[in-house]
Amino acid sequence: MITLSSIKYHNDHRGVFFEVPNEDALVFKQTSISISKKNTLRGLHYQWNKPMGKKITLLRGAIIECVLDINKRSINFGKTFIFEVSKDKNPSFYIPAGYAHGFLALEDETTLLYQQTSFYNKDFDECINPLDKELAIPWQINKKTIIISERDSCAPSFSEYKNRNILWRNQ
Numbered sequence: 001m002i003t004l005s006s007i008k009y010h011n012d013h014r015g016v017f018f019e020v021p022n023e024d025a026l027v028f029k030q031t032s033i034s035i036s037k038k039n040t041l042r043g044l045h046y047q048w049n050k051p052m053g054k055k056i057t058l059l060r061g062a063i064i065e066c067v068l069d070i071n072k073r074s075i076n077f078g079k080t081f082i083f084e085v086s087k088d089k090n091p092s093f094y095i096p097a098g099y100a101h102g103f104l105a106l107e108d109e110t111t112l113l114y115q116q117t118s119f120y121n122k123d124f125d126e127c128i129n130p131l132d133k134e135l136a137i138p139w140q141i142n143k144k145t146i147i148i149s150e151r152d153s154c155a156p157s158f159s160e161y162k163n164r165n166i167l168w169r170n171q
Contacts, residue, residue: 043102
């Protein structure tokens with residue numbers, strides 16, 4: 001289940017302090033940060049061998065987040081969950097393993113902190129095309145202004161993903 005969290009910011013003359021909300025019973029093995037330019041589209045990424053849950057906290061900027069259920073045994077398989085993320089709206093959220101994740105940066109220098117339950121493994125890191133017509137994700141942007149990696153723009157469609165025989169490995 002995707003968990004959305006609010007953050008209590010403590011402001012004074014020195015600046016701001018806040019605590020990243022905790023997820024009970026989770027051990028994070030890797031921490032990463034991404035910094036994106038406005039109109040950058042990343043994803044939809046997932047890791048199928050030693051799949052990772054991701055606690056994501058917005059440090060700066062704003063995004064449109066898309067989470068896609070890719071667990072073929074789930075009743076929500078193929079469903080997208082789309083929500084806005086800003087300092088005041090869903091600034092921290094948890095995505096369990098079995099979902100693909102992507103986002104559109106709405107501001108320059110949008111900065112996300114990732115806490116992951118598994119280590120990144122480039123050999124099992126995969127992507128589903130975030131511009132896939134079947135998914136029809138409402139990114140709310142002119143496709144001509146999107147900044148996207150070649151890997152993400154050339155990624156397989158969701159139909160191609162559905163036809164793959166991926167053996168999810170938890171170990």
